[in-house]
Amino acid sequence: MNKLWVKLGLAFVLVTVVGIAVAGLLANYQLSTGFHRYMTQNQVDIRLIPALQAYYHQNGDWAGVESVFQAQPGNQGRGKGRGAPKHTLADASGRVVYDETGSYQTFSISRRKQAIPIEQDGETIGYLLISAGNGASGPAQAFLTLITQSLVQAGVLAALLGLLLGFLIARHLSNPLDRLARAARGLSQGDLGQRAPVAGSDEVMEVMTAFNEMAEALQRSEQLRQNMIADIAHELRTPLTVIQGNLQAMLDGVYPMTEEEIARIYDETLLLNRLVSDLRALTQAEAGQLPLNRVATDPAELVSGVAEAFREAAREKNIVLETTIAPGLPTILADPDRLRQVFANLVSNALRHTPAGGRITLAAASTGDAVRFSVSDTGPGLTPAEQAHVFERFWRADASRSRDRGGSGLGLTIARYLIEAHGGEMGVASEPGQGATFWFILPAA
Numbered sequence: 219m220n221k222l223w224v225k226l227g228l229a230f231v232l233v234t235v236v237g238i239a240v241a242g243l244l245a246n247y248q249l250s251t252g253f254h255r256y257m258t259q260n261q262v263d264i265r266l267i268p269a270l271q272a273y274y275h276q277n278g279d280w281a282g283v284e285s286v287f288q289a290q291p292g293n294q295g296r297g298k299g300r301g302a303p304k305h306t307l308a309d310a311s312g313r314v315v316y317d318e319t320g321s322y323q324t325f326s327i328s329r330r331k332q333a334i335p336i337e338q339d340g341e342t343i344g345y346l347l348i349s350a351g352n353g354a355s356g357p358a359q360a361f362l363t364l365i366t367q368s369l370v371q372a373g374v375l376a377a378l379l380g381l382l383l384g385f386l387i388a389r390h391l392s393n394p395l396d397r398l399a400r401a402a403r404g405l406s407q408g409d410l411g412q413r414a415p416v417a418g419s420d421e422v423m424e425v426m427t428a429f430n431e432m433a434e435a436l437q438r439s440e441q442l443r444q445n446m447i448a449d450i451a452h453e454l455r456t457p458l459t460v461i462q463g464n465l466q467a468m469l470d471g472v473y474p475m476t477e478e479e480i481a482r483i484y485d486e487t488l489l490l491n492r493l494v495s496d497l498r499a500l501t502q503a504e505a506g507q508l509p510l511n512r513v514a515t516d517p518a519e520l521v522s523g524v525a526e527a528f529r530e531a532a533r534e535k536n537i538v539l540e541t542t543i544a545p546g547l548p549t550i551l552a553d554p555d556r557l558r559q560v561f562a563n564l565v566s567n568a569l570r571h572t573p574a575g576g577r578i579t580l581a582a583a584s585t586g587d588a589v590r591f592s593v594s595d596t597g598p599g600l601t602p603a604e605q606a607h608v609f610e611r612f613w614r615a616d617a618s619r620s621r622d623r624g625g626s627g628l629g630l631t632i633a634r635y636l637i638e639a640h641g642g643e644m645g646v647a648s649e650p651g652q653g654a655t656f657w658f659i660l661p662a663a
Contacts, residue, residue: 233380234376234377234380234381234384235377235380238373238376238377238380239373265290266286266287266290266305266346267334267336267346269286269289269290270283270286270307270336270344270346271336271337271338271343273285273286274336274338274343274344275338279309280307280309280315280316280344281315283307283315283316284316287305287307287316287318303348303349304318304319304348304349305318305346305347305348305349306318306319306321306322306333306346306347306348306349307344307345307346307347308322308324308325308330308333308344308345308347309343309344309345310341310342310343310344310345312324312325312326312327312329312330312345313325315344319349322347325345325347329345329347330345332347333345333346333347334346334347334348394414394415394417394422394426395422397414397415398414398425398426398429401413401414401429401433402429405433405436410433410436410437410440411437412433413430413433414426414429414430416430450497454490454493457486457487457489457490457493458490460483460486461483461486461487461490464479464482464483464486465483493628496628496629496632497628499628499632500628500631500632500635503631503632503635503636503639508556508635508636508639510552510553510556510639510640511553511555512551512552512553512640513551513552513553513554514549514550514551514663515549515550515551515552515554515557516547516549517543517547517548517549517550517582517589517591518543518547518582520554520557520558520561520582521541521543521561521580521581521582521591522541522543523558524558524561524562524565524580525539525540525541525580527558527562528562528565528566528569531569532569532578535569535572535574536574536575537569537572537574537575537576537577537578538576538577538578539577539578539580540577540578540579540580541579541580541581542579542580542581542582542583543581543582544582544583544584546584547582547583547584547589548584548587548589548662548663549662549663550589550660550661550662550663551663552640552660553640556636556639556640557636557640559632559633559636560633560636560637560658561580561591561593563629563630563632563633564593564633564656565578565580565593566629567629567630567656568593568594568595568597568654568656571595571597571598571654572595572596572597572653573596573597576595576596576597577595577596578593578594578595578596579592579593579594579595580592580593581593581594585659587661587662588642588659588660588661588662589659589660589662590657590658590659591657591658591659591660592655592656592657592658593655593656593657594653594654594655594656595653595654595655596652596653597653597654598650598651598653599648599649599650599651599652599653599654600646600648600650600654601650605646605648608630608646609630609631609634609644609646610631630656633658637658637660640660641660641661642658642659642660642661643658643659644656644657644658644659645657645658
């Protein structure tokens with residue numbers, strides 16, 4: 219039986235039996251000792267102790283003390299009867315100096331506790347032990363036997379009760395673990411909705427809570443995986459459908475096989491290639507395998523270079539592109555190519571959403587031991603609900619926006635992973651109708 223509740227039950231029983239046995243033995247010993255002492259004190263002649271004290275005071279030792287016992291009433295001229303109590307006297311060290319039983323040479327410590335101490339001037343000078351005679355031992359022995367039987371019966375009853383309660387408690391303790399095992403088996407069989415009821419002791423409840431958190435994380439991961447597969451299939455289907463439809467129309471003679479039509483198909487292949495590249499980059503980023511060539515990088519040069527690269531595109535859309543760079547920025551240890559990729563995505567999005575006559579600002583400022591970069595625009599901005607999803611894969615603020623105008627929906631997701639791979643963080647601040655500011659913070663070198 220390798221069940222936990224069986225082992226716990228047996229452990230309870232073992233502890234109960236051992237505890238009862240030890241307690242019973244100790245109680246029986248203390249009871250026997252106390253009862254024997256009581257019987258001894260009850261049988262002692264009240265004149266014997268003072269006589270022994272006077273004898274020791276007069277002689278200074280116990281030599282010849284047998285004369286004191288022979289002088290006691292009932293001892294003159296005859297031996298003790300079978301039912302008369304018998305006396306044994308030991309000195310202060312426990313050495314027997316007089317023994318009517320012929321059984322002792324020395325008194326052990328436990329035997330001294332049973333004897334009556336004889337004291338003089340506050341000092342123990344001897345120990346007197348009185349053994350009941352054969353006639354007096356019957357009732358006393360019967361009383362001790364009754365007490366022993368009562369202790370044994372109480373011990374057996376307590377052991378049975380401990381056995382019952384032990385198995386009930388063990389079963390109660392192991393029930394939550396059984397429920398957890400059933401939930402884990404259901405989870406392993408693909409039922410990600412399995413949850414363990416949180417009940418039991420604090421430790422068991424902590425395990426149940428951790429299991430439920432793990433199950434919820436697995437369920438979320440599985441949902442994200444399914445959503446990602448569906449999103450990828452949808453994103454790939456659109457350009458492939460366009461390419462297939464145009465080629466079929468050319469083969470059927472609906473579209474002439476002109477350079478313009480071929481260029482349109484070629485543009486779709488470029489979009490398809492960009493989507494596949496973004497998916498590969500996203501996979502590497504999520505797996506933490508994006509290669510980073512970190513070198514000492516000047517934040518001012520980085521922002522100025524990005525602004526110069528997009529200045530012509532901004533001019534064509536009649537958008538003002540400006541930079542705000544704080545002086546004395548600390549150097550950062552980063553991959554400049556990857557950071558330019560992040561900036562390119564942010565600036566492209568800003569150009570896409572900023573109307574003609576608007577403004578885009580690239581900024582860099584020092585914040586303690588880090589540098590804060592930002593790209594701000596004067597576009598329509600984002601609602602709080604849109605800000606909560608802006609970094610999710612395949613998400614677009616305008617779901618109807620075409621792919622050639624709205625991108626693949628992976629740029630911001632990849633950008634966030636790139637910043638986190640550098641040990642930084644990324645976020646967005648926006649108010650509807652007042653533009654948006656995408657920012658990221660990188661630690662100084």
